Amino acid sequence: MDWKLIETAPKDGTLIIGYAPKDGLERRRTHMQIVHWSIKDPWVSGWEVYGGGFSCLDFSHWAALPFPPVLPG
Helix, strand or coil, X not given: CCCEEHHHCCCCCCCEEEEECCCCCCCCCCEXXXXXXXXXXXXXXXXXXXXXXXXXXXXXXXXXXXXXCCCCC
């Protein structure tokens, strides 16, 4: 994977993999989530987890989602 600084992540609704060195709630070593930038209204924006709900993680890096496998047939 080609990890990039989170400041360069797309903020157009594209799904990405967000990487956080530590989980803000459980203090795990690392944590990754599939997220996209969301703007709910002029006062609420941030990384929203795929499937709903804002992420509590402080992402430092991001990577594009891989392409799905090519299935035979």
